[in-house]
Each structure stands twice: as C-alpha cells, then as structure tokens.
Amino acid sequence: MQQNNGLDKNQLISFALFSMLLIGFMFYFQNKQQNEEQLKEGENSAKVTQTVQQNPAKPAIATNLNDSVKTTSIQSIELKNKELTLGISTLGGQISTVQLNEYKAYDKPADKNDKPLLLLDKNNSAYGFQFKDKTGKVFSTKDLVFSPSQKGNSVTMQANVNGAIIQFTYTLLDKYTVDFDVKTQGLSQLIQDQKANFIWDYNVRGQEKGRSQEQTHTEFNYTFNNYKSFDYDGRTTMDEASETLNWLAIKQQFFSAVIEPQNGFKNSKGSQEMVEEGEYLKKFNFDGQVALAGNELNQNFKWYFMPLDLQLLKSYEGKNFDELLPLGWSFIGTMNRWFFIPMYNFISSWGIAAGWVIFLMTIFVKIILSPVMFKQHKLSAMMRVIRPEIDEVNTKYKDADPMKRQQETMAVYRKAGVNQMAGCLPGLLQVPIFYALFRFFPNMIDLRGKSFWFAKDLTAYDDVIKLPFHIPFLQDHLSIFAIACTAVILIYTIMTAGNIQQPTQPGMPNMKVLMYIFPVTFLFFLNTSASGLSWYYFVSNAINILIILVINYWILDEKKIHAQIQANKQKEPKPEGKFQKRMREMMEKAQEQQKMQQQQAAKGKKK
Structure with a gap:
C-alpha cells in the first residue's frame, strides 16, 4: 500500500470550512472583548497607564458624566522624588498609587521585607468631594474623568460638570508632602449648599509580618483645637460633630496617610471594619465637611504619606504629628x-x-x-x-x-x-x-x-x-x-x-x-x-x-x-511609719466590725 502524506479533496474542504469558522469566532470574540474593555474603562480606574508630557492637548469637555467616561481614556500621571512615587489617576483626579521608595513591605513566601511598599494601589483608596445640586441630586468628583496637564513635579487635573470647572493641582514637595490645591469656577450655579463633603474610602493593606499586632496599631488619628489636642479611635465608629479636625490620619504600625485641610473638617464621622484575612487589615470610611465660600470650593489641602519616625514627625513643626507614634500616655x-x-x-x-x-x-x-x-x-x-x-x-x-x-x-x-x-x-x-x-x-x-x-x-x-x-x-x-x-x-x-x-x-x-x-x-x-x-x-x-x-x-x-x-x-x-500605722488602724477597725457582726449574729440566734 502506497502511503499518502497529502490531503484529499474532502479533507481540503473540511479544513477550509473549519478555518473559516475559526476565523469567524476569533473576530467575534475579539470585538466582544474590545467592547467589554471599553465598558470597563468607563466604570473602573485606569486600564491604560500613560505619562502625560508637558503641554498636552486641551481636555475634551463633556456635557455630562457618562459622555466624559466614554470619550476620555483613563490615564495615570507619575510624580516622583527620592522618598515617594505617586500615581495620579484622571478618574476622580485622585492619588491612586503611593509607594515609599526607601522601605519594603513584608513578603510572606520569602519571610522577609522585599516587596514594594505601596500604601495606595489596586484601587484600595478612593476619595473626593461630594456636592448636592439644586435638584437635590448628589454628585462626586470621584466619578468624574479629569484631563491632566503636567509640569515637572506638579500636575493639574481639570474636569467640566455642566459648565462648572473643577480643578485639582497636585505638587510633590520635599520628602513626604503632597500639596493638593482645589479650585472651582461656576460651581455656584449648580449647587445649593455652602458645604461639600470630603469622602474617603480606604482599605488598608498589611505591610508587616505580625497581622494581629499591625491590626491593633491600625486606626484613626486626628488633631483639633488648633493642633493642640489629639485623639484616636481603633475600634469603634468615629464621631466628632463638635470639633474641627486640623488633620485626619489613617495610620498603621509604621506608616501613615494624613490629609490636612486648610480650614479643617467639620461634622466628621468615620467607620472601620476589621478584615479577618487576606492582604487588607481594615476597611475605613471617613466623611468630613469642608466649608465653601460663595458656593465655590477654593481651599488648599496637603497629603502626607510618611513613615512613623519620631525625628521626622517632629520636623513638621506645629503639626503635632509626633502623637502618631503610640509611645504611651503621660509618664x-x-x-x-x-x-x-x-x-x-x-x-x-x-x-x-x-x-x-x-x-x-x-x-x-x-x-x-x-x-x-x-x-x-x-x-x-x-x-x-x-x-x-x-x-x-x-x-x-x-x-x-x-x-x-x-x-x-x-x-x-x-x-x-x-x-x-x-x-x-x-x-x-x-x-x-x-x-x-x-x-x-x-x-x-x-x-x-x-x-x-x-x-x-x-x-x-x-x-x-x-x-x-x-x-x-x-x-x-x-x-x-x-x-x-x-x-x-x-x-x-x-x-x-x-x-x-x-x-x-x-x-x-x-x-x-x-x-x-x-x-x-x-x-x-x-x-x-x-x-x-x-x-x-x-x-x-x-x-x-x-x-x-x-x-x-x-x-x-x-x-x-x-x-x-x-x-x-x-x-x-x-515608731510606726504612717503607712504601717494606717494599716494597723484599718485592721483593728475591721476586727472590731467583725466582732460586732458576730455578736449581732449570736443575738439573732438566741431570739
């Protein structure tokens, strides 16, 4: 029998049909995947990381939030100095990544500190300002897509909401400080209240070996009374309705994220929830009011992402940051x-x-x-x-x-x-x-x-x-x-x-x-x-x-x-000392009381 290494006519037809069917499926799933990715771009944070160069194109102005999400790609702008590497997302105009360059996090498989130490990453933090418009609807800057303009270690994020302009400017200063300047224009035409709420949701990632010990040290810290008074909350809900907070920190065992508003937070509330296992230790939520001037939000904030080193904390004069280090009360x-x-x-x-x-x-x-x-x-x-x-x-x-x-x-x-x-x-x-x-x-x-x-x-x-x-x-x-x-x-x-x-x-x-x-x-x-x-x-x-x-x-x-x-x-x-005399007198008095009780008990039995 002669061996045939080729293909006959039926095999060729079958192969051609199978190839066409395979190519059709490939096109179908490719289009479906592209549609899904585009949808996810509008719902989640950055899928495409792109460093925007100086003098970028003008931002596209959308008439509403949905148009903004659909027409603008999500980007992440990098700011970096010796101590910090920041990623600032155009979704929400917020800091989405914070890496402390000189420290490492604990790696359980290796049983040593050799992982990048990331306080913020993988969408574990989301913050923004929440407003109520004149119709009673609530909208938040967390949901807006901003357009970036970078100059050196400073980036300006700008968003348009129904004709109003919201502008965030981040400037990475020396060491662990990030200047966060907020300006609005035309907001007064949209909103009815003289206040905005700063909302911060933060899932704190474990950085240390001892999980239970690190959880114990992970808590709310804050100052009030012009930085003179300090308090903390590690277990229950936080409620400071009568105080104006000068800064709020969510601190861990050795590191902390701190937000400092120029005019303070009022009517502050917070909650925390323990996470039993996994990469996160606790879930935090903070809600604090910031005052508006003429229904516009023009206020300076500062972020601090820093290690809890006593000498460093003391270098921020007048901030009372050294209280973040829990060395014990009083003596x-x-x-x-x-x-x-x-x-x-x-x-x-x-x-x-x-x-x-x-x-x-x-x-x-x-x-x-x-x-x-x-x-x-x-x-x-x-x-x-x-x-x-x-x-x-x-x-x-x-x-x-x-x-x-x-x-x-x-x-x-x-x-x-x-x-x-x-x-x-x-x-x-x-x-x-x-x-x-x-x-x-x-x-x-x-x-x-x-x-x-x-x-x-x-x-x-x-x-x-x-x-x-x-x-x-x-x-x-x-x-x-x-x-x-x-x-x-x-x-x-x-x-x-x-x-x-x-x-x-x-x-x-x-x-x-x-x-x-x-x-x-x-x-x-x-x-x-x-x-x-x-x-x-x-x-x-x-x-x-x-x-x-x-x-x-x-x-x-x-x-x-x-x-x-x-x-x-x-x-x-x-002669007896004062303490010995007092002890003797107490014992004698107790002995007399005991005798009286015994005598009363004896009389009671006779009756």
Missing part, C-alpha cells in the same frame, strides 16, 4: 521619648547589631535600678531568715482570729526591723518600665526588619517553630525568644517563691501556685509580640537570677543578718 510616653529612644539611638550609633543594642540597654537599666534591686534582695534574705519565727506565730495563733494573727505577724516584722513594703518598690518601678517597653519595641521603626539570631524582624515574632495547627492566642507557631523568656521567668519565680507568705485566711488562693502560673500565661502574651521585647525580658530576668546568686553566695551573710535581726529585737521598736 510612659515621656520615658520612651526622653530615655529609651535616645538610649537606643546612642548605642546603635556604635554600629553594633540591633539585638546587642537591646542587650546593652538592658544592662544600663539594671545598673540604674541596682540600688533598689539590692535592697529588694537583701529584704528577701532577711525574710527568709525570719521565716521560722513567722511560722511559729502562725502555729501559735492558728485557731485565733485571722486579724489577730496578722497583727502578731506584723509585730514580728516590726521588731526585726523588716519593712515588708520596701519590697514593693522595685515591683512598682518595673510596671511603667514594662509598659514603656511594650510600646517601644513594636513602634520603633529603626528596629523594623532588623534581624538577630533566629528572629528576622525584632518588631515581630520569630516563628522558627511552626505548628501544623492553630492554637488560640498562640496561633500557628512558637516563638523561641518567648519560650526562653518564659523559662527564665519561671526559674526566677522558683528562686524567689520561698519568700512568699501564704495567706492563712480560709478561702484564700495558694499564692505560690499563682506565681507559677504567671510565667506560663506570659508565653501566650509574648508569642505574638515583638521578639525584641521577649529578648529584652529574657536578658533582664537572666540578670535577676545572676544577681540573686551573687548576693546569696558572695555578698549577704545570713548569719550576720540573723544576728542583726536578734539585735533589733532587743532595741526599742522603731
């Missing part, structure tokens, strides 16, 4: 601003790794607190020596009134010259320090992205140990720094638990058990917190353990302490 914030941040900056100027900077910070804090810590550990040793006599009192007055037993116990301490309250001072000092550092580590932008050992970012948790399941509060990982910190706190607790006096009153909890539980609960707190905080407290508690060992074995002599206590007993007791 806590003062401690961070004037102690911990300067200390960190000073040590880091030596050029050492961030983890070792934190280590030396811990040493310096311990040196400052060393006199108080020494008194605390000396008191602990004295209480350990006097423990047999306290146990003897508890045994002697075992069946007595609890108040009587407590009074006798305090008398033993007083005769021995042991002030129980002196041991509370170091603990009280640690509370503001702990809270200050709790604010410091997750908000110190200089620590952002700094690695140390197995922690890739000291402002986020380390997750070397990944779990195949999710545990409430712990999530799906175990932080090595958190585990290490919990372990040293537990060791320190065991070493000091012997000094804790167990309350003898019926129904009182076992204090030692509670002390052992506390370090375990600390693990749940630290596991999703900044690893820098866990590292600091690991070093701090390790030093505490070392101090106890040195004091117990090389400095304090328990025999001498015992002799001193015995000598104190032979002396006249020191």
Whole structure:
C-alpha cells in the first residue's frame, strides 16, 4: 500500500470550512472583548497607564458624566522624588498609587521585607468631594474623568460638570508632602449648599509580618483645637460633630496617610471594619465637611504619606504629628521619648547589631535600678531568715482570729526591723518600665526588619517553630525568644517563691501556685509580640537570677543578718511609719466590725 502524506479533496474542504469558522469566532470574540474593555474603562480606574508630557492637548469637555467616561481614556500621571512615587489617576483626579521608595513591605513566601511598599494601589483608596445640586441630586468628583496637564513635579487635573470647572493641582514637595490645591469656577450655579463633603474610602493593606499586632496599631488619628489636642479611635465608629479636625490620619504600625485641610473638617464621622484575612487589615470610611465660600470650593489641602519616625514627625513643626507614634500616655510616653529612644539611638550609633543594642540597654537599666534591686534582695534574705519565727506565730495563733494573727505577724516584722513594703518598690518601678517597653519595641521603626539570631524582624515574632495547627492566642507557631523568656521567668519565680507568705485566711488562693502560673500565661502574651521585647525580658530576668546568686553566695551573710535581726529585737521598736500605722488602724477597725457582726449574729440566734 502506497502511503499518502497529502490531503484529499474532502479533507481540503473540511479544513477550509473549519478555518473559516475559526476565523469567524476569533473576530467575534475579539470585538466582544474590545467592547467589554471599553465598558470597563468607563466604570473602573485606569486600564491604560500613560505619562502625560508637558503641554498636552486641551481636555475634551463633556456635557455630562457618562459622555466624559466614554470619550476620555483613563490615564495615570507619575510624580516622583527620592522618598515617594505617586500615581495620579484622571478618574476622580485622585492619588491612586503611593509607594515609599526607601522601605519594603513584608513578603510572606520569602519571610522577609522585599516587596514594594505601596500604601495606595489596586484601587484600595478612593476619595473626593461630594456636592448636592439644586435638584437635590448628589454628585462626586470621584466619578468624574479629569484631563491632566503636567509640569515637572506638579500636575493639574481639570474636569467640566455642566459648565462648572473643577480643578485639582497636585505638587510633590520635599520628602513626604503632597500639596493638593482645589479650585472651582461656576460651581455656584449648580449647587445649593455652602458645604461639600470630603469622602474617603480606604482599605488598608498589611505591610508587616505580625497581622494581629499591625491590626491593633491600625486606626484613626486626628488633631483639633488648633493642633493642640489629639485623639484616636481603633475600634469603634468615629464621631466628632463638635470639633474641627486640623488633620485626619489613617495610620498603621509604621506608616501613615494624613490629609490636612486648610480650614479643617467639620461634622466628621468615620467607620472601620476589621478584615479577618487576606492582604487588607481594615476597611475605613471617613466623611468630613469642608466649608465653601460663595458656593465655590477654593481651599488648599496637603497629603502626607510618611513613615512613623519620631525625628521626622517632629520636623513638621506645629503639626503635632509626633502623637502618631503610640509611645504611651503621660509618664510612659515621656520615658520612651526622653530615655529609651535616645538610649537606643546612642548605642546603635556604635554600629553594633540591633539585638546587642537591646542587650546593652538592658544592662544600663539594671545598673540604674541596682540600688533598689539590692535592697529588694537583701529584704528577701532577711525574710527568709525570719521565716521560722513567722511560722511559729502562725502555729501559735492558728485557731485565733485571722486579724489577730496578722497583727502578731506584723509585730514580728516590726521588731526585726523588716519593712515588708520596701519590697514593693522595685515591683512598682518595673510596671511603667514594662509598659514603656511594650510600646517601644513594636513602634520603633529603626528596629523594623532588623534581624538577630533566629528572629528576622525584632518588631515581630520569630516563628522558627511552626505548628501544623492553630492554637488560640498562640496561633500557628512558637516563638523561641518567648519560650526562653518564659523559662527564665519561671526559674526566677522558683528562686524567689520561698519568700512568699501564704495567706492563712480560709478561702484564700495558694499564692505560690499563682506565681507559677504567671510565667506560663506570659508565653501566650509574648508569642505574638515583638521578639525584641521577649529578648529584652529574657536578658533582664537572666540578670535577676545572676544577681540573686551573687548576693546569696558572695555578698549577704545570713548569719550576720540573723544576728542583726536578734539585735533589733532587743532595741526599742522603731515608731510606726504612717503607712504601717494606717494599716494597723484599718485592721483593728475591721476586727472590731467583725466582732460586732458576730455578736449581732449570736443575738439573732438566741431570739
């Protein structure tokens, strides 16, 4: 049989028909796709990105919004300096893209900060001015298509609405500031109110590793009272009907977008909604009124897209921007601003790794607190020596009134010259320090992205140990720094638990058990917190353990302490301090009330 490698007549006809049918389908779907793309151009933001050169063609003036959308292509104009790259869309005449050039966002697959840091992108932000015309209909600049005219780092956007001209001029200034000048002409012929509403919808994109921590720091911030007063809202709806806002910020953990109106926002309202998963953290909506002059909107605004660096924020004099950095209220914030941040900056100027900077910070804090810590550990040793006599009192007055037993116990301490309250001072000092550092580590932008050992970012948790399941509060990982910190706190607790006096009153909890539980609960707190905080407290508690060992074995002599206590007993007791006197009087009063209640109860039974 001869092999035929060609095509017969029927095959040729079939092939020709199939080709014609295929070409017809291609033309049909191509036309359909073009129609769909043209429709999308009118409904959504820019599909075509085009940088408009200087002296462009005059804008096409449409008689209504629909004609404008259909006849004008959507473009994006780029403005750029060292710090920012902006994209300004002709749809709405608004800033549609903001990239901070000197920073990177967290990339989860790579587990490091190597993505472009985009505050605005992919239509996650939309803002504009909303007006009501004389027929009662509402229209917004967000829906208009503007025509651009660019000159250097300034672009003017112009739109025509039924004969009225709306003009936005954006000028990228130094660093992180964008001047936003708004002018209208002929608007007074269209609208009936002496006000416009500035509407801003913003879906905040996550930039950091710790989602829950970043969500906590993502919130409304604003000033009023001529920049003197500051407030924030991270959970509920915002309602400032009586105040004029000098600026409004939607801030994240390390970055913020701020809008500042020349004459302020009045009757401001806002809402926020948590996003459980995905690239966005929260959905924000803001509505604030701006005043018109003669039914025309001629007002200057400024946008700021900036990192939350304290030195940078302070450089904007009179704006009160440094309040954007949540370092804590009152004394806590003062401690961070004037102690911990300067200390960190000073040590880091030596050029050492961030983890070792934190280590030396811990040493310096311990040196400052060393006199108080020494008194605390000396008191602990004295209480350990006097423990047999306290146990003897508890045994002697075992069946007595609890108040009587407590009074006798305090008398033993007083005769021995042991002030129980002196041991509370170091603990009280640690509370503001702990809270200050709790604010410091997750908000110190200089620590952002700094690695140390197995922690890739000291402002986020380390997750070397990944779990195949999710545990409430712990999530799906175990932080090595958190585990290490919990372990040293537990060791320190065991070493000091012997000094804790167990309350003898019926129904009182076992204090030692509670002390052992506390370090375990600390693990749940630290596991999703900044690893820098866990590292600091690991070093701090390790030093505490070392101090106890040195004091117990090389400095304090328990025999001498015992002799001193015995000598104190032979002396006249020191007069009661004000606090001790007050405590004794309170206990005596409580004891009298208890006796009266018992007597009344006894009379009631006899009746």
